[in-house]
Amino acid sequence: MGQVNLDQADPHFARELAREPGGEKIALCFTCRTCTASCPISRVNEKFNPLRIIRMALYGLRDEVLKSDFIWLCSNCYACQERCPQGVSVAEFMNLLRNLAVREGQAPSGIRAQMELIKGQGRIYPLDDFDNKKRAKLDLPSLPTSCRVVKVLFAEEGESQMSPGVE
Amino acid sequence: MFGNIGEKSISHGEEPFILMMEEQVLKEMECTLSRKVLVIGRGVVAATLADRLAGMGYEIVLSDSRQPGIEPGGPHGSADGAGVNSHGSSASSWKKEKVSILSPSRIEGFYGSPGRFHVRFLMEGEAAMEEEVGAVVLANDCVLEPPFHPWGLDPSERILSLSQLEESIRSGTGALSLEGRPLRTSVFVCGFNHPSHPASQRRTLEAALKLAAGAQNRVLFLTEHLKVADRGMERLGRKARDSGVLLVKLTGTKPDICAHGEDITVSFFDEALGDHVTVGADLLVLEEKYSPPEETSYLAAMMGIQLGPDGFFQGDHVYNRPIFTNRTGIWVVGCAKGPGSVEEGVEEAMAVSLEVSNLLGEGKKRVGEDRVQLDRRKCSLCLTCYRLCPHRAISYLNRRPVFHDLACTGCGICAAECPMEAIQLYHSPDEELKWRLQREDPAPTEADRGRPLRIIAFVCENSALQSARFAALLGLARPSGLRIVEVPCAGSVDMDLLVTAFRSGADGVMVLACHQESCKSVEGSELARWRVLTVQEKLEEIGLEKKRLFFGTLAPGAPFDFAKMVREMEKTLGDLDAGSEREKASPPGHGWVFSRG
Numbered sequence: 001m002g003q004v005n006l007d008q009a010d011p012h013f014a015r016e017l018a019r020e021p022g023g024e025k026i027a028l029c030f031t032c033r034t035c036t037a038s039c040p041i042s043r044v045n046e047k048f049n050p051l052r053i054i055r056m057a058l059y060g061l062r063d064e065v066l067k068s069d070f071i072w073l074c075s076n077c078y079a080c081q082e083r084c085p086q087g088v089s090v091a092e093f094m095n096l097l098r099n100l101a102v103r104e105g106q107a108p109s110g111i112r113a114q115m116e117l118i119k120g121q122g123r124i125y126p127l128d129d130f131d132n133k134k135r136a137k138l139d140l141p142s143l144p145t146s147c148r149v150v151k152v153l154f155a156e157e158g159e160s161q162m163s164p165g166v167e
Numbered sequence: 168m169f170g171n172i173g174e175k176s177i178s179h180g181e182e183p184f185i186l187m188m189e190e191q192v193l194k195e196m197e198c199t200l201s202r203k204v205l206v207i208g209r210g211v212v213a214a215t216l217a218d219r220l221a222g223m224g225y226e227i228v229l230s231d232s233r234q235p236g237i238e239p240g241g242p243h244g245s246a247d248g249a250g251v252n253s254h255g256s257s258a259s260s261w262k263k264e265k266v267s268i269l270s271p272s273r274i275e276g277f278y279g280s281p282g283r284f285h286v287r288f289l290m291e292g293e294a295a296m297e298e299e300v301g302a303v304v305l306a307n308d309c310v311l312e313p314p315f316h317p318w319g320l321d322p323s324e325r326i327l328s329l330s331q332l333e334e335s336i337r338s339g340t341g342a343l344s345l346e347g348r349p350l351r352t353s354v355f356v357c358g359f360n361h362p363s364h365p366a367s368q369r370r371t372l373e374a375a376l377k378l379a380a381g382a383q384n385r386v387l388f389l390t391e392h393l394k395v396a397d398r399g400m401e402r403l404g405r406k407a408r409d410s411g412v413l414l415v416k417l418t419g420t421k422p423d424i425c426a427h428g429e430d431i432t433v434s435f436f437d438e439a440l441g442d443h444v445t446v447g448a449d450l451l452v453l454e455e456k457y458s459p460p461e462e463t464s465y466l467a468a469m470m471g472i473q474l475g476p477d478g479f480f481q482g483d484h485v486y487n488r489p490i491f492t493n494r495t496g497i498w499v500v501g502c503a504k505g506p507g508s509v510e511e512g513v514e515e516a517m518a519v520s521l522e523v524s525n526l527l528g529e530g531k532k533r534v535g536e537d538r539v540q541l542d543r544r545k546c547s548l549c550l551t552c553y554r555l556c557p558h559r560a561i562s563y564l565n566r567r568p569v570f571h572d573l574a575c576t577g578c579g580i581c582a583a584e585c586p587m588e589a590i591q592l593y594h595s596p597d598e599e600l601k602w603r604l605q606r607e608d609p610a611p612t613e614a615d616r617g618r619p620l621r622i623i624a625f626v627c628e629n630s631a632l633q634s635a636r637f638a639a640l641l642g643l644a645r646p647s648g649l650r651i652v653e654v655p656c657a658g659s660v661d662m663d664l665l666v667t668a669f670r671s672g673a674d675g676v677m678v679l680a681c682h683q684e685s686c687k688s689v690e691g692s693e694l695a696r697w698r699v700l701t702v703q704e705k706l707e708e709i710g711l712e713k714k715r716l717f718f719g720t721l722a723p724g725a726p727f728d729f730a731k732m733v734r735e736m737e738k739t740l741g742d743l744d745a746g747s748e749r750e751k752a753s754p755p756g757h758g759w760v761f762s763r764g
Contacts, residue, residue, distance in 0.1 A: 003442070003443050003444075003445065004437075004440065004442050004443065004444045004445070005444075005445050005446070006352070006385075006444060006445065006446035006447075007352075007445075007446060007447050011351070011352075011384075011385040014411065014413075015411065027408045027409050027411065028405055028408055028409065029408075030393070030404075030408075030414065030416075031416060031438070031439040033439075047441075051439050052439065052440060052441065055437065055439045055440045056440065058413055059413070059440075059444070060385075
């Protein structure tokens with residue numbers, strides 16, 4: 001990031017997040033870095049760590065946070081949340097940010113593609129007759145190639161939830 | 168506490184001299200003490216203390232170099248600006264006839280002993296006044312140094328010191344009007360140019376909280392560390408952060424602050440973010456450094472009070488409990504002894520009031536008359552004892568030294584330094600020590616060949632003795648020829664005694680004292696070391712090895728240090744005797760011999 005100018009940041013972002021479930025206690029963070037030390041993603045790349053996201057959120061750097069890759073890389077192992085001495089719900093905070101990112105159309109394309117598949121087929125990996133023929137050869141029962149129920153679910157959620165800002 | 172470790176080296180019934188000493192009871196007499204207390208200061212702490220003491224029946228003299236009435240807020244005042252001034256005006260809470268306020272006044276002279284201090288005051292346009300007081304409490308207000316220069320900034324409407332902001336918030340007027348002026352970003356800075364103190368961080372957090380309460384504000388708090396190890400600080404820190412105060416910890420770098428006209432720019436390297444951050448501030452609040460009260464060095468010199476390394480009224484000393492100074496009868500509370508909050512100062516004032524009543528009581532006290540014994544025939548009025556006493560317990564009256572029992576701690580420095588040997592400590596006179604040493608082992612003879620190396624260790628009661636007892640308890644190996652002689656302070660071991668130890672047949676002599684900066688008698692450890700160096704030179708002159716006399720310092724809870732020192736001494740002595748027919752290393756002995764059991 002290099003230089004960060006807080007004058008461009010949104011001072012209300014932190015308070016806004018504090019009102020959402022999962023964000024209640026983020027202001028209590030005192031940068032002890034226990035979460036970072038526990039994070040399996042941080043072990044691979046130090047630049048991806050929960051503390052940084054929380055810090056950016058508290059500073060009000062809304063765009064950087066919602067565009068960040070890290071919130072999607074989080075494996076939801078909950079080690080950070082278990083160990084946080086201040087009781088910050090770190091993992092849930094990441095989920096909160098994910099939801100916010102989707103709402104504002106910031107989700108990465110890969111995620112969006114997955115969501116389309118689920119909406120269309122009911123699965124991330126599409127099945128068709130070719131797969132069913134192979135299953136029959138092994139005496140396995142065939143599986144439905146589409147899932148109507150999931151389609152209905154998504155339809156009820158509202159199409160707007162799924163419409164991507166940028167394809 | 169450890170029970171009877173080792174044998175007592177005195178057997179009763181043999182030597183009438185010792186028996187006589189032990190049976191002698193310290194003479195006591197009753198003396199009258201003044202029930203007046205001098206309180207120096209004019210803030211809330213001084214006023215509270217005066218109130219409390221007056222309520223307990225003592226008379227108070229309040230003195231300060233400035234006019235009564237204080238700047239409200241800050242570490243000196245309370246929210247409503249209360250202090251000596253406001254107290255003085257409400258007669259009901261003040262018991263006026265008990266309290267006399269001499270402000271502004273200057274203390275021109277001070278002498279005497281606990282219970283009978285003589286103070287001379289000088290007030291503008293009036294003749295000097297003299298008062299006799301029983302006790303003194305230093306409750307002056309410290310100075311808050313303006314913070315602007317160290318940052319290279321000038322004060323302005325938007326760049327304030329913490330005290331200025333507090334005043335502004337309290338009065339709701341002045342340079343800062345929170346309603347009328349849009350405050351997008353406020354930045355508080357604590358520390359960096361000086362170590363920040365929890366008391367001042369507390370004030371900062373409370374002020375920041377008030378500013379963060381407005382939903383439009385962003386409040387940043389920059390500091391090196393948030394010092395939460397103070398009462399209520401953890402909770403306050405959480406509350407502040409919960410309310411939107413953003414804490415920025417900068418442990419390795421300093422923030423950079425530039426002010427051009429109306430614009431204030433603060434930049435720093437956020438360690439959590441790993442990036443440089445810049446922000447424009449609408450308000451910048453700087454913490455002040457707490458400095459000692461103005462008249463500190465003057466009063467300290469006059470009263471013989473030790474100052475700490477930062478110039479406040481209390482030496483940086485293991486034995487200095489919070490409100491005590493090195494002199495009995497003189498206490499220090501509040502910001503006079505270091506940065507602190509008003510609440511702490513008031514609590515200390517309560518504690519001091521108990522100490523004062525302990526000392527002065529109803530005005531009569533039984534004191535021991537012979538704790539320090541003087542042989543007048545030998546005294547040459549050289550004033551050495553008077554100059555050296557770390558507790559100022561010696562004064563001169565009618566051409567002879569007078570030892571004040573209430574102030575004397577029995578350290579023995581005067582006795583050791585007296586060039587005429589005119590002074591003896593009642594409980595540990597030289598005669599007794601010398602007799603004991605000589606009785607132990609007379610000068611070695613042919614028959615002594617093969618006996619273990621004899622080491623005599625003079626151990627200070629305050630440190631080495633505790634470590635020795637601890638070592639005995641742990642069963643650590645020790646040289647079998649070690650004899651321990653307890654002394655009240657290493658400073659009480661004079662050179663004569665060291666020489667006597669050698670003459671009594673010791674192969675080696677040790678003096679084990681407290682660390683120099685922890686000496687209860689301030690200079691005792693250093694004096695002991697100096698004497699050891701002098702005697703070492705003499706030993707060399709007469710052909711004995713310097714190494715036979717050892718000086719070491721240690722802490723009270725250091726049994727392993729003690730054991731190591733004595734074992735190494737044995738080894739050193741063994742090497743010195745190499746080639747002679749003396750037994751070099753003796754098998755470790757069991758049971759430690761203490762000269763007083």
